[in-house]
Amino acid sequence: MRLSRYFLPVLKENPSEAQIVSHRYMLRAGMIKQSAAGIYSWLPLGFKVLKKIETIVHEEQMRAGHIPMLMPTLQSADLWKESGRYDDYGQEMLRISDRHGRDMLYGPTNEELITDIFRSHVGSYKDLPLTLYHIQWKFRDEIRPRFGVMRGREFYMKDGYNFDLTKEDALHAYNRHLVSYLRSYERMGLQAIPMRADGGPIGGDYTHEFLVLADTGESEVFYDSAVTDLTFGDRAIDYDSVEQCQGVLEEFTSKYARTDETHDEALFNEVPEERRRVARGIEVGQIFYFGTKYSEALGANVQGPDGKQSPVHMGSHGIGVSRLLGAIIEASHDDKGIIWPEGVTPFHCGIVNLKQGDDEADAACESLYEALTAAGLEPLYDDRKERAGGKFATMDLIGLPWRITVGPRGLKNGVVELTSRRSGESEELSPEAAVQKIVEIYANHQTGRGF
Ligand code: 5CA
Numbered sequence: 001m002r003l004s005r006y007f008l009p010v011l012k013e014n015p016s017e018a019q020i021v022s023h024r025y026m027l028r029a030g031m032i033k034q035s036a037a038g039i040y041s042w043l044p045l046g047f048k049v050l051k052k053i054e055t056i057v058h059e060e061q062m063r064a065g066h067i068p069m070l071m072p073t074l075q076s077a078d079l080w081k082e083s084g085r086y087d088d089y090g091q092e093m094l095r096i097s098d099r100h101g102r103d104m105l106y107g108p109t110n111e112e113l114i115t116d117i118f119r120s121h122v123g124s125y126k127d128l129p130l131t132l133y134h135i136q137w138k139f140r141d142e143i144r145p146r147f148g149v150m151r152g153r154e155f156y157m158k159d160g161y162n163f164d165l166t167k168e169d170a171l172h173a174y175n176r177h178l179v180s181y182l183r184s185y186e187r188m189g190l191q192a193i194p195m196r197a198d199g200g201p202i203g204g205d206y207t208h209e210f211l212v213l214a215d216t217g218e219s220e221v222f223y224d225s226a227v228t229d230l231t232f233g234d235r236a237i238d239y240d241s242v243e244q245c246q247g248v249l250e251e252f253t254s255k256y257a258r259t260d261e262t263h264d265e266a267l268f269n270e271v272p273e274e275r276r277r278v279a280r281g282i283e284v285g286q287i288f289y290f291g292t293k294y295s296e297a298l299g300a301n302v303q304g305p306d307g308k309q310s311p312v313h314m315g316s317h318g319i320g321v322s323r324l325l326g327a328i329i330e331a332s333h334d335d336k337g338i339i340w341p342e343g344v345t346p347f348h349c350g351i352v353n354l355k356q357g358d359d360e361a362d363a364a365c366e367s368l369y370e371a372l373t374a375a376g377l378e379p380l381y382d383d384r385k386e387r388a389g390g391k392f393a394t395m396d397l398i399g400l401p402w403r404i405t406v407g408p409r410g411l412k413n414g415v416v417e418l419t420s421r422r423s424g425e426s427e428e429l430s431p432e433a434a435v436q437k438i439v440e441i442y443a444n445h446q447t448g449r450g451f
Helices: 021-028 044-063 078-083 111-121 167-187 223-230 242-253 291-296 321-331 359-374 388-398 408-412 430-441
Strands: 030-035 040-043 074-076 094-097 105-108 131-139 155-165 193-194 206-213 217-224 257-259 276-291 299-304 308-310 314-321 350-355 377-381 402-405 416-420 426-429
Touching: 021 030, 040 105, 044 131, 044 155, 044 321, 074 078, 078 111, 078 291, 078 408, 111 131, 111 155, 111 291, 111 314, 155 167, 155 321, 167 193, 167 206, 167 242, 167 276, 193 217, 193 242, 206 321, 217 223, 276 291, 276 321, 291 314, 291 408, 299 350, 299 359, 314 321, 350 359, 350 388, 359 377, 359 402, 359 408, 359 430, 377 388, 402 408, 402 430, 408 416, 416 430, 426 430
Parallel strands: 193 257, 350 377, 350 402
Antiparallel strands: 030 040, 074 105, 094 105, 131 155, 155 314, 193 206, 206 276, 217 257, 217 276, 276 314, 299 308, 402 416, 416 426
């Protein structure tokens, strides 16, 4: 992409409505624009990152054997009346009536809809285990939408639902989700810690939230600092192996880590004092095992090998896809702007031409652009007739992890400058060596092509 042809409405001033850094930078970098309280348009740069995050979530869900599909945003109220949640959900649910006066709603989650699909098509244990998921917009009429996409009213969520014959099988599905979530967040450059939590309106008493530690987080968390030493890394995992998935769950959840809803002071005090931490966190996902809560209410039964009918065991598992943009920025920025992790960056590399209109500089930038594109990468070339300082400020704000700077003086010596956004360090290299280095860096990151 050439910046002169892109749509990147960068703001010079700090928007007064933004209280936290991620909201401020998303507005300033022209990623989102508020349309109504808690409802946003995703401008091209924001949309690009949203799709990168979505792609990682899809890849890791499919790797775990979970099946993608798509359910609508608008639902009939009938199923919710059947489950009893139509009244329970209260004012967070946006209720709509159609021209025939039928009660409709904008889905805040999809347990009822998916259970209805399941009961219509599946009746035997032979079709189990089954996990279906989708990534779709949700609406919750939050009393206090705030912090931009962090607590929106309309937000993008991955929600997956497992169907199993027994509690044991359903707990394996729970563990599979835990593993796939750890992998997903690490690919986004995040550490998200699973913590024992509360079921809330989804229900069930076995649930973990995934929290990214950040001072601006809305949840208070209590944990043993040893949990922050754990990383999943690139270990191979067999998602069908009960032992392997259970092993990961035990490794990541045996140390004390709880949100304030389930915090237990006596248990916490058993953690050595120097390792006890009280902090704040951003909830970027939650997994639930709730057994037969919905299958009993909606009559979703399966026939077992013994010929007997029993309600199917279920759980639901969510990732806050749009919230993740805010969480990643909270975890990775400095006073000049965003610093995207390689796994989710909207463009792989910036190219800054210090002297637009200079034949040699223009030609060098064009050939860098072509070489990076040919290698399957997406560069963002700042080809505007702007001062160098303005170009650097824009690149720093939008946070591309790597920048190649091209100017007549360097070209005389056959070099361009490659700069890391994270460390600020620069090195002079031939244009070919700079391209080679960028290609090598991204060889370790499956970022996929964007939009
Ligand atoms: N049905 C279950 C699991 S699929 C469910 O709805 N879980 S949830 O309520 O915990 O939501 C899943 C994730 O969506 C949360 O962990 C959070 O990251 C994100 N989320 C929830 N509410 C909002 C909101 N108002 N704005 C942005 N993201 C949200």
